[in-house]
Amino acid sequence: MLQIFANKERNKKIMIGIFICILPGFLLWGTSSIMRSAKEPSAPAAVIFGRRVPAEDFSQAMQAVRMQTMMQFGDSFSQVEKFLDFRNLALERLILLHEGRSRGIRVSDEDVRRAIARNPAFQRKGAFDPAGYEYVMRYVLRVQPRAFEEMTRQNLVLTRLYDQVTAAVTASDSDVRAAYEKENEQISISYIAGLPAEFQKNIVVDDAELTDYFSKNAQEFKQPISFNLEYLTFESEPQAVGASQILEKKDGFDKASKEMGLAISETGFFTQSDPVPGIGWANDMTESLLRVARGTVLPIRQIDSKYYAFRVKDIKEPYIPAYETVKDKIREIVLQKKAKETASQKINAALARLKDGAAPRADFDAVAAEFGLKSSATDPFKFGSYIQGIGASDTFFTEAKKLKGEEFSPVLEIPGGYYIIKVKSLIPIDEAKFSSEKTAFGEKFLSRKKQEAFGAFVQELKKKATGS
Numbered sequence: 001m002l003q004i005f006a007n008k009e010r011n012k013k014i015m016i017g018i019f020i021c022i023l024p025g026f027l028l029w030g031t032s033s034i035m036r037s038a039k040e041p042s043a044p045a046a047v048i049f050g051r052r053v054p055a056e057d058f059s060q061a062m063q064a065v066r067m068q069t070m071m072q073f074g075d076s077f078s079q080v081e082k083f084l085d086f087r088n089l090a091l092e093r094l095i096l097l098h099e100g101r102s103r104g105i106r107v108s109d110e111d112v113r114r115a116i117a118r119n120p121a122f123q124r125k126g127a128f129d130p131a132g133y134e135y136v137m138r139y140v141l142r143v144q145p146r147a148f149e150e151m152t153r154q155n156l157v158l159t160r161l162y163d164q165v166t167a168a169v170t171a172s173d174s175d176v177r178a179a180y181e182k183e184n185e186q187i188s189i190s191y192i193a194g195l196p197a198e199f200q201k202n203i204v205v206d207d208a209e210l211t212d213y214f215s216k217n218a219q220e221f222k223q224p225i226s227f228n229l230e231y232l233t234f235e236s237e238p239q240a241v242g243a244s245q246i247l248e249k250k251d252g253f254d255k256a257s258k259e260m261g262l263a264i265s266e267t268g269f270f271t272q273s274d275p276v277p278g279i280g281w282a283n284d285m286t287e288s289l290l291r292v293a294r295g296t297v298l299p300i301r302q303i304d305s306k307y308y309a310f311r312v313k314d315i316k317e318p319y320i321p322a323y324e325t326v327k328d329k330i331r332e333i334v335l336q337k338k339a340k341e342t343a344s345q346k347i348n349a350a351l352a353r354l355k356d357g358a359a360p361r362a363d364f365d366a367v368a369a370e371f372g373l374k375s376s377a378t379d380p381f382k383f384g385s386y387i388q389g390i391g392a393s394d395t396f397f398t399e400a401k402k403l404k405g406e407e408f409s410p411v412l413e414i415p416g417g418y419y420i421i422k423v424k425s426l427i428p429i430d431e432a433k434f435s436s437e438k439t440a441f442g443e444k445f446l447s448r449k450k451q452e453a454f455g456a457f458v459q460e461l462k463k464k465a466t467g468s
Contacts, residue, residue: 046091048465053094061090064151067141078304082281092458093158095465100157103164107156112149115156165457166450176442180434186380186427187400190364193374194347195417200339210330214323221326226269227289228314229276232262233306240300240307253297253311269316279303285310346371347411347418354408354420364408364422377424391416 046053065086070077117128124132137145171179214221232253234240239260246256257264267277272286282303289312292298298310323330350371368375378387383397390396391414399409400423408422 046094048091048095048098057094058090060147060151061093062086063143063147064154065089065093067151082283085283087284091466092462093154095462096158096161096458097154098465099461100161103161105157105160105164107153107160111156112153115152116149162450162454165454169446169450169453171442171446171449176438176445177434179445180438180441181429182383182397184382184429184434186382187397188378188380188424189396189400189421190377190424191375191396191422192347192350192364192368192420193376193417194343194350194419195374196336196339196343197417198374199342199346200335203335203338203342205331205334205338209334210327211323213334214326214330218320221329222318222320223316224271224273225290225318226271226316227267227286227312228269228316229267230264230311230313231267231279232257232260232264232309234262234300234308235306237302237307240302240309243309244300247297247300247309253309256309266313269314276303279308289315343418344411346373347420351411351420364420380425380427390414396421 046058069081069084069086069089073080116122116133121136122128122133134145137143137148141148143151230253232243234243243256243260246252246259249255253264256262265278267279270277272289274286275281276286280303282301285298285301288298292312294312294315296312298312300307300309302308350367350373353367353370365375367373378390378396381387381393381397383394385393387393387396395412395414396419399412400421403409403421403423406422408420410420412419412421
């Protein structure tokens, strides 16, 4: 039996199979990769619906979200975990479980046994294999069967809650067709563009404008609290575990450095929104820095493939820098603002000209040239695509769908500038292809609508639970 699970790649497939079958795929949950010393306090418990969540319950939620995130991202987990708000995901799990209990959703022991027994990862020759189940718990998932069974129970509660919340969500034939058209129609547009970048090179600002801007907007340049950390680097977990025992002693940071022959490195100042210089992202740690004092030794933690012990060397409180140190930044801001104003004025003047009938309504090129603006046309594009030289297509596609014949749009603002558009050509959907794909597309569309509805439900429930 053990040979079945001996291969690493096969173990990975087993884990994926387990979680596809028992975890609600409509949610994204996970937790960061952290190594905590024995003396570190438990993670701060959450408060939901006015009650404090026991640290043990929160820890279990974190374990559950970690497992699901690992399964969702597979080999990419180590790259994406630093960008995920794991604590928030665990909090949402706890809130949803509370809601499930409030609605009277119950999962019996028999439901749990049935869900586990039916999982192909625990079957052999079409029947549940107790030995295989025990092996997966011990060597693949590394959790106690009791903990895994409780996690399964919770996930079944969440699945039933999802079904209740989304039961009324439907998709009519017209909804499906509109969604299909949105994904498959192609449009090309003609446009007039007012691009601030085109005007910025000809704008001049003097020192008086810069000092005036700074005096009125000094808070805009306020620097956030920043931290300078000393740290020790451990190449392996056993080495980090050995160091944790030394770090608990008085002056343990310096003793660990000396006894283990490790150099003390320094990060230099960085803010909460920055990665740790020379190391990488560690969001959970940077959040905790607000609650510590100079000289504090933080718990050992794993970041990517290495382990680190940090000591807070210095904290720089928020401050407004001197004018001279931010003068170049102010100049760039003022230039950008004046260029944007110029572009806006010119394209609105072009729109007025198009409306007054003095120029042929279709002659975008002539009107653009009159006001020193750019004019051109795009190749056919779909909603959600990228338009070469412009950017995301969504705004243009949505607005173009409203236009008829030679109609032109109002001024549209996107990050790169201002645009007036009209439809150059429209490539409709292939009716025969739509007919053959309608059923499958409709199922995907309905699933997406349910996920969106459930997401909105979660956000509203979270506001009630946390009071924010």
